[in-house]
Amino acid sequence: MKWESQNRKESNAMSEQVNNVKQPAPDRIGMMKLTQPELYVMRLKALAGDLSSFQLAAIAEVAERYGKGVVHLSTRQGVEIHHVHKDDLDDAKLALAEAGVEMGACGPRVRGILACPGAETCKWGVIDTKQLARELDERHFKRETPSKFKISVTGCAHNCTKANENDIGIRGAIEPRWEAAGCTDCGHCLSFCPVKVIERRDDQQAAEGFRYEVDEERCINCSVCTSMCPTGSWIAARSGYSVLIGGTMGKIPRFASVLNPLVETEAEVLALVESAIAFYCEHGRKKERFGHTIDRLGLDIVREEILEGALQRVEK
Numbered sequence: 001m002k003w004e005s006q007n008r009k010e011s012n013a014m015s016e017q018v019n020n021v022k023q024p025a026p027d028r029i030g031m032m033k034l035t036q037p038e039l040y041v042m043r044l045k046a047l048a049g050d051l052s053s054f055q056l057a058a059i060a061e062v063a064e065r066y067g068k069g070v071v072h073l074s075t076r077q078g079v080e081i082h083h084v085h086k087d088d089l090d091d092a093k094l095a096l097a098e099a100g101v102e103m104g105a106c107g108p109r110v111r112g113i114l115a116c117p118g119a120e121t122c123k124w125g126v127i128d129t130k131q132l133a134r135e136l137d138e139r140h141f142k143r144e145t146p147s148k149f150k151i152s153v154t155g156c157a158h159n160c161t162k163a164n165e166n167d168i169g170i171r172g173a174i175e176p177r178w179e180a181a182g183c184t185d186c187g188h189c190l191s192f193c194p195v196k197v198i199e200r201r202d203d204q205q206a207a208e209g210f211r212y213e214v215d216e217e218r219c220i221n222c223s224v225c226t227s228m229c230p231t232g233s234w235i236a237a238r239s240g241y242s243v244l245i246g247g248t249m250g251k252i253p254r255f256a257s258v259l260n261p262l263v264e265t266e267a268e269v270l271a272l273v274e275s276a277i278a279f280y281c282e283h284g285r286k287k288e289r290f291g292h293t294i295d296r297l298g299l300d301i302v303r304e305e306i307l308e309g310a311l312q313r314v315e316k
């Protein structure tokens with residue numbers, strides 16, 4: 001296939017490019033030079049945005065002793081200590097490690113996994129975001145990729161951790177179904193559906209004389225109807241994960257594309273993520289964000305290849 005041979009050439013070229021990129025030493029990943037000579041920022045890992053109070057105390061102490069007594073919180077749940085002298089990096093790293101604080105990631109690799117509180121504590125949460133973040137972290141954190149690679153897990157369509165702005169975004173999702181029992185025909189769901197895809201129809205065949213329907217093509221699987229119907233007449237016929245690919249901010253922003261609107265098991269999500277990263281590592285060019293690889297090759301064919309790769313992984 002022309003597409004395949006073209007991409008094999010590109011893939012080989014990309015591998016050479018990646019191999020030629022000057023990478024930081026493994027013990028310096030997460031440490032970046034500041035504009036001030038000899039000073040560094042230490043980026044720390046806060047998986048799913050969580051750190052224990054003990055870890056926070058240790059971070060504060062290291063910032064006091066080796067930095068300027070300031071801890072910077074990044075937009076991606078990252079924690080950074082700035083102004084650490086290069087000669088203090090090893091001691092600071094050791095003090096953090098003793099408190100169980102790991103270094104974060106920088107450069108062309110998988111960054112810290114973002115997650116909102118999810119179903120564990122949030123009433124809107126559809127999925128256990130923290131558990132999935134841990135699984136993704138174990139498999140992919142610091143894995144080398146053609147450019148930086150960001151993953152976010154968000155518990156529902158409120159999208160607090162901005163799944164659409166990440167190379168892979170995973171969002172809790174439901175497939176709604178209307179059940180006549182209990183429905184008072186109040187019509188509120190027509191207005192609270194955020195994308196207005198619920199319709200009321202007269203139905204002389206039904207005992208109630210009406211029914212409510214969803215346009216499944218346009219439904220964003222958001223769980224507003226199942227959460228807000230006062231009689232519980234909207235139920236989640238299926239629930240699980242929407243998987244999005246190719247989102248990025250930065251100089252050339254791109255909104256993520258839907259890879260699969262709803263998969264029901266964590267195993268399927270993990271297979272999709274593995275397949276997507278493998279695809280990107282094979283076909284992405286150096287410094288090309290995943291979304292721009294998708295645009296260069298075409299969404300349909302990329303989606304097809306990733307889904308096929310995931311299926312093979314699940315079957316194995």
Ligand code: SF4
Nearest residue numbers: 116122125155156160
């Ligand atoms: S995305 Fe949903 S589950 Fe997560 S914190 Fe926001 S409202 Fe809660």
Ligand code: SF4
Nearest residue numbers: 183184186187189229
């Ligand atoms: S499904 Fe719920 S919100 Fe919609 S009309 Fe029936 S009772 Fe009202």
Ligand code: SF4
Nearest residue numbers: 193219220222223225
């Ligand atoms: S899941 Fe969301 S988008 Fe779909 S019908 Fe319910 S409220 Fe509307």
